[in-house]
Amino acid sequence: MRISEAAARSGLKIDTIRYYEAEGLVPNVLRSSDGQRWFSPENVDWPTLLYWLRETGMPMKVMQRFAALYAQGDETIPNRKNILLDHSRLLAKRREDLERCNEVLTRKLEIYEEHLR
């Protein structure tokens, strides 16, 4: 598929996919004779994963390490697994943050309600 469809499916913008590719985050992107990128279906799973990792706060450098490991083949799976497990711990922390922020907001809103009465 073309880059526009890859963008639509992954959630990333076209520009962001190109940027990620330039930074080494998207390996194995084929090109047609006139230089246009071509994404195989399996190839579009990757931007989708990147989308979610970014959306939940994984830094570029970690994504780069992850992509580099991926490019090295299956024997790097234990390493990649660890990166994902680390990230899932970050997710837990973020969930707690949302919880706490919600408490702060709720308290603030209560104070506002009192002022409005």
Place this chain on the structure above:
Amino acid sequence: MRISEAAARSGLKIDTIRYYEAEGLVPNVLRSSDGQRWFSPENVDWPTLLYWLRETGMPMKVMQRFAALYAQGDETIPNRKNILLDHSRLLAKRREDLERCNEVLTRKLEIYEEHLR
């Protein structure tokens, strides 16, 4: 209290507090005779709120609007309330995102497990 304590209590870094003040996000910061900032206890609640709003993804511009309303006094409370309610909807969206990312990670980790077996 001094800026270092305000930083420790709010969660923001010293540099970030100064930056936020320059951008109009922290009103009413007093200065001592030699130019050092002085935060009253009520005054430190504000950076703390900013910390949580930022940490959960509120853009600077919205924070600026929020701070400007705050500086205008109590009659802007309904407006401020709406901003916080909007943000709390964003929080809900983020919670869903974390959930979805977790699913993606879990599926990926399962695939890794299969490969390792």
Place this chain on the structure above:
DNA sequence: TCTTGACCTCGAGTTACTCAAGGCGGGTAT
């Protein structure tokens, strides 16, 4: 008196995009 520590300002650097300018090539309308 000298030094240490916490503060100050200003300006440059960083991260992760995001967008605009200018150009190519393929398909469709005249």
Place this chain on the structure above:
DNA sequence: ATACCCGCCTTGAGTAACTCGAGGTCAAGA
């Protein structure tokens, strides 16, 4: 056949939100 549009391409500049380093002030302790 030519004109035009569309989606792609690259490069380089711009933006958001910090983050850091250099260089300077001032008060208090050894």
